[in-house]
Amino acid sequence: MEGLRILKTEAKEDKYEELMELAKRRGFFWQSFEIYGGVSGFYDLGPLGTLMKRSIIDLWLKYFVLRHMDLVTIIETPVINPAKVFKASGHLESFTDPIVRCEKCGGIFRADKLIEEKLKIRAEGKKPEELTQIIKENDLRCPSCGGPLGEVRTFNLLFKTTIGPYEGNTGYLRPETAQGMFISFKRVHTVMRNRLPLGIAQIGRVARNEISPRQGMIRLREFTIAEMEFFFDPEKPGQPPFERISGGIKSKLNILRAEDRLEGVEKPSQYTIEEAIEEGIVVSPWMAYWMAVSRDFVKELGLSEEETFFEEKLPEERAHYATQTFDQLVKVSRWGWVEVSGHAYRGDYDLSRHQKYSGQDLTVFRRYEKPIKKKLKKVRINKAIIGRELGSDAVKVIGALRAMSPEEVEKLLETPEEFIEVEGRRIPKDAVKVVVQEEVVHGEKVIPHVVEPSFGVERLVFVALDKAYTKEGDRVVLRLPPRIAPIKVVVFPLVTNDEEIVRIAREIYERFLEAGIAALYDTSGAIGRRYYRADEIGVPYAITIDHRSKEDHTVTIRYRDTREQIRISISDVISWVTEKVR
RNA sequence: GCGGCGGUCGUCUAGCCUGGUCUAGGACGCCGGCCUUCCAAGCCGGAGGUCCCGGGUUCAAAUCCCGGCCGCCGCACCA
Numbered sequence: 001m002e003g004l005r006i007l008k009t010e011a012k013e014d015k016y017e018e019l020m021e022l023a024k025r026r027g028f029f030w031q032s033f034e035i036y037g038g039v040s041g042f043y044d045l046g047p048l049g050t051l052m053k054r055s056i057i058d059l060w061l062k063y064f065v066l067r068h069m070d071l072v073t074i075i076e077t078p079v080i081n082p083a084k085v086f087k088a089s090g091h092l093e094s095f096t097d098p099i100v101r102c103e104k105c106g107g108i109f110r111a112d113k114l115i116e117e118k119l120k121i122r123a124e125g126k127k128p129e130e131l132t133q134i135i136k137e138n139d140l141r142c143p144s145c146g147g148p149l150g151e152v153r154t155f156n157l158l159f160k161t162t163i164g165p166y167e168g169n170t171g172y173l174r175p176e177t178a179q180g181m182f183i184s185f186k187r188v189h190t191v192m193r194n195r196l197p198l199g200i201a202q203i204g205r206v207a208r209n210e211i212s213p214r215q216g217m218i219r220l221r222e223f224t225i226a227e228m229e230f231f232f233d234p235e236k237p238g239q240p241p242f243e244r245i246s247g248g249i250k251s252k253l254n255i256l257r258a259e260d261r262l263e264g265v266e267k268p269s270q271y272t273i274e275e276a277i278e279e280g281i282v283v284s285p286w287m288a289y290w291m292a293v294s295r296d297f298v299k300e301l302g303l304s305e306e307e308t309f310f311e312e313k314l315p316e317e318r319a320h321y322a323t324q325t326f327d328q329l330v331k332v333s334r335w336g337w338v339e340v341s342g343h344a345y346r347g348d349y350d351l352s353r354h355q356k357y358s359g360q361d362l363t364v365f366r367r368y369e370k371p372i373k374k375k376l377k378k379v380r381i382n383k384a385i386i387g388r389e390l391g392s393d394a395v396k397v398i399g400a401l402r403a404m405s406p407e408e409v410e411k412l413l414e415t416p417e418e419f420i421e422v423e424g425r426r427i428p429k430d431a432v433k434v435v436v437q438e439e440v441v442h443g444e445k446v447i448p449h450v451v452e453p454s455f456g457v458e459r460l461v462f463v464a465l466d467k468a469y470t471k472e473g474d475r476v477v478l479r480l481p482p483r484i485a486p487i488k489v490v491v492f493p494l495v496t497n498d499e500e501i502v503r504i505a506r507e508i509y510e511r512f513l514e515a516g517i518a519a520l521y522d523t524s525g526a527i528g529r530r531y532y533r534a535d536e537i538g539v540p541y542a543i544t545i546d547h548r549s550k551e552d553h554t555v556t557i558r559y560r561d562t563r564e565q566i567r568i569s570i571s572d573v574i575s576w577v578t579e580k581v582r
Numbered sequence: 583g584c585g586g587c588g589g590u591c592g593u594c595u596a597g598c599c600u601g602g603u604c605u606a607g608g609a610c611g612c613c614g615g616c617c618u619u620c621c622a623a624g625c626c627g628g629a630g631g632u633c634c635c636g637g638g639u640u641c642a643a644a645u646c647c648c649g650g651c652c653g654c655c656g657c658a659c660c661a
Contacts, residue, residue, distance in 0.1 A: 017654095025593050025611080037634060037651045095661050101583070157661065171588035175661075211659050212583070219660075319661050325595080475622080495618045524613095535621090544620070563621070 017333040019469050020216065022476065026054065026537050028465065028486075029217060030129045041213035041221030048537055049461060051486035051518055053224070055475065056301065056460050057203055059483055060226045063297040064453070065201050068246060072199030072228065073192055078179025079205055080161060083170040088357035089179050089350060091158060092172075093322035098128050100135065109147040111152040114140065128152040159207045173207040178452060180204075181229040182350040186362055189231075196364055196448060197232035197286065203457070217462040219532035229346075230268075230286055233366055234449040240289035242273065249274045253291060254309035255326070257281060261314065261363055268309035283324045283345050287451040291343050294328055294453055301464040302481045307331040310343070319350045332466045340463055341455045348447040355447070362564045363445035371440045377406035378435055385431040397422050406434050468538060478538030479561055490520040490534045494527055494542055494546040504570070505545040508555070511574050517581065535560055 027046030031038045045053055065072050072169075086092045098111040112132045118140055131152040134140075140149060159173040166301045174180070181188075181200040188200050203226045213219040232238060241250040254277055256268040271281060273288050282288040291310055298308050310326040318325045322344040329337040355362040381401055387394045400423045401409065409432060412420045419426040468480040482488065489512060493505035503520070512519035520539065522530045527544065534542055542558040549555050555573060556565045568576060 021593065031652080034652095035632095036652085040652070091661070099583095099659080155659090208661085213660085214654085216653090321661090356631080493621090494620070498617060526617095526619065526622075526624090528619090529623075546620075558620085561611040565620080 015466070015469050015471075019333075019466060022469070022536065023465065024048070029461070036214075036472045041210055041219065043217055043220060043458070045458075045461075048486040052143075052464070052480075052484060053457060053461050053560045055484040055486065056457060057224075057226065058462065059300055060203070060297065060455065060457075061201075063293055064199075064226075064228055068199065068241075068355040071195075071197060071241075072201055072230075072297065072579065073188065074201040074203075075181065075184060075188060076202060077177065077184060077422075079173055079207075080163065081174055081179065082163060083172060084357065085179050085183065086158060087225050088353045089182075090167055090320050090353065091175060092156075092314040095157050098131055098154050098257060100131070101150050111135070128154055140429065143224075155209050155211065157210065159209050174204075174526075176347050176351070176454070177202040177204045177206060177227055178229055178346075178454070179224050182354055182450075185229075185231065185351060186360070189364060194364070197230065197238050199228045199230040201226070201228040203227075215335060217458050220458060223459075224457040225454060226457055227452060229292070229350075230290065230451050230453075231448040232286055232451075233364075233446060234348075235446070236366070237284065237286060237449075240285055242289065245273075245289070245292040246299075252291065252305075253288070253295060254305065255281060256309060256311045258314050261312070268311070284451055287324070287326075287343055287345055290451060290453040291326060291328070294341050294343070294455075296499075298328065298330060298460075300481060301460060301484060302467045302479070303330055303463070307467070308340075311337075314362070321345055321346050322353055330463050332463055333469075334466075338459065338463065339456075340454060340459050344452045344454070346450040346452055348449055351447050355434070361445075363447050365443050366446045367443040368441070374439050374441055374497050375411075375436055379404065379406050379409050380435055381429045386427055389427055389431070390425055391424055393423075397425055397427065401432060410434050411544045422496060471493065475532065475535065477560065478533045480538035480540070482540040482581045485538045485540050485581070487518050487537060487539045489517060489541045489543060489577045490530075490539045492522055492527060492542060492544045494531050494544055496523045498547070500550050501547070502543050504549055508543060508545065508570065508573060512577070515574050515578060517577060519573075531558065531563075541580065543577075 022028070022047075022050050026048060028049040029043050029045050031040075032042035032044045033039050061074075065074050083092065087096070100111040100114065111128070115131060115134055115138075119134070119138060121372060128151070135149055135152065156287060158175060161171045161446040163169045163175065174223045180202055185200070189195070189198060192198055203224065205222060206225050207222045210219060213221055236417055245251065250272050252270045252272055254268040255271055255276065256265065260269070271279075273292055276282045277285045284287070295305070295308065299305065308328060308330045310328050313322075313327060323518065324345040326343040327339040328341040328343065330340045332338050351362045354360075365388070376406040379401065380399060383394070383398060386397060390397060404412075410421075413429060413432065413434065417429075419428055421427075422434065444562055464480060464484055465478070468478045470477050470479055478485075480486075489511065490508040491505050493501045502523075509521040520534070523531065524530070538560070540560045542560070544556045544558065546556065554567045555570055556567055558565045559575070
């Protein structure tokens with residue numbers, strides 16, 4: 001991670017402290033359980049943070065679901081899952097890290113990694129006791145101080161609970177929403193009239209028992225994920241609707257490839273989506289497509305194209321289910337590049353595993369373009385003849401004949417005799433025939449492949465705030481894009497000792513509320529102070545009612561970012577703002 | 583988990599080293615009133631503090647000691 005460290009120092013201006021102070025003071029977010037001293041890895045969203053998060057989720061829905069209603073649908077599934085689910089998904093196995101602690105310096109190490117590195121033997125998947133023994137037998141020491149190592153113990157990142165009053169009935173909180181989509185895939189696929197390709201989206205809370213979460217809102221133990229499992233036929237994936245993304249298939253993605261990273265390259269290169277697909281940089285056209293959608297989506301949060309890129313993960317960095325993974329990184333002031341979304345090619349891993357563990361058929365039917373005619377040999381048994389000849393033994397003999405393949409029966413029939421012998425009984429040759437039959441096959445069963453774009457929503461909130469936070473001298477302005485601003489508009493009477501001005505202001509404010517626009521009404525202090533207050537929480541538009549409003553029924557609209565003002569008829573104000581923030 | 587630094591009204595902070603003068607001071611913000619002025623910080627008044635938590639030392643603890651929690655930085659960890 002040498003690269004990351006270098007990039008980290010690049011981010012000079014550290015507005016983190018100021019931003020966190022603002023977030024707390026004005027009510028975007030703060031650490032949870034404050035009155036009990038706080039618990040790391042948990043954050044409350046305040047009034048403004050909650051509204052902002054909802055706006056971001058709406059925007060995500062617009063990009064990933066509503067704009068793709070012909071391809072994508074959305075569901076909600078439980079946070080608590082029975083143990084079976086994560087046995088099947090591999091999380092119970094792979095989400096558990098064996099760790100060992102140095103008794104001298106207290107350093108913590110992945111036990112299996114340590115053994116593999118030092119002894120060059122495979123240690124993955126071994127039990128903690130076995131690992132402890134290997135360490136003892138080979139006298140492995142602490143790699144940083146040389147001290148003795150303790151017992152190997154496991155650490156599982158899944159939160160455990162009990163379902164109902166039965167102790168043995170273990171449940172876990174989901175670490176991703178994905179399993180819900182896999183488990184309900186068949187049902188949704190049916191509901192969607194067997195559509196394929198088919199995206200199933202879900203926005204929901206997940207929990208990961210991180211060892212030591214830091215970095216505030218960036219690494220949480222409980223957070224919201226917005227993700228989609230996009231299912232398609234690997235042989236006939238279909239054509240993604242590239243015309244729906246900004247710039248189409250010729251538009252560019254910033255990608256840092258794994259092979260380049262291994263050679264020490266730290267800067268991403270630009271590839272057109274077409275190139276990325278044709279040159280196999282991204283293994284699936286659909287994966288490239290959703291990466292492009294993600295690029296467009298993140299841009300709407302206020303980040304420029306230079307401030308986001310896709311980093312391909314190295315094999316050892318990938319999750320157990322993925323064959324190719326890209327992280328979408330975004331530049332923030334304090335930590336440099338931060339992951340906001342993951343793009344994994346999950347293949348048929350999840351559906352295959354659930355098919356195996358549940359015993360249910362999770363395949364879809366791939367219809368051939370033209371039905372295929374197949375010539376098949378079949379055994380024809382004349383039960384009447386056998387019945388007449390053998391009486392009560394007939395059932396046994398017929399059963400035996402059925403169990404034989406056509407080829408075996410053909411062999412029996414090769415005898416020169418007039419009869420054949422089955423189960424010790426003779427039956428006439430003409431009771432059994434092998435015929436060649438033509439059958440029409442319309443298709444076959446296949447397990448779809450899956451690509452998954454997955455966003456951490458709280459990170460998006462933080463990243464957007466971090467980007468939006470700017471200062472003009474001492475003046476703080478949150479330059480949030482209007483669509484994700486928690487408060488869309490604020491209404492000010494220029495003065496409060498003029499009844500008519502106040503009345504008009506009040507009336508306009510009421511109309512905003514009626515229209516469902518998040519609006520504020522502020523009369524406290526001088527007008528300049530009120531503008532400042534609004535700028536600080538990112539309200540993009542301020543409506544001021546002044547003396548002229550009484551005469552010509554116009555008001556001013558002030559733009560947050562430029563402080564410019566335009567005059568507009570009162571009758572147009574609501575629709576003007578609505579248009580801008582939708 | 584380890585090491586370093588830190589935790590005082592809503593926010594930022596003074597005080598801590600050198601225990602008592604702290605009934606914990608200030609600024610901003612907030613609330614009420616005055617003023618009415620288009621880019622915050624005019625006037626008057628007010629509310630607001632478990633000095634992170636627990637224990638110890640002491641006649642006396644925001645202040646010293648121990649343990650814990652939380653935050654930041656570094657190391658480790660981050661399917």
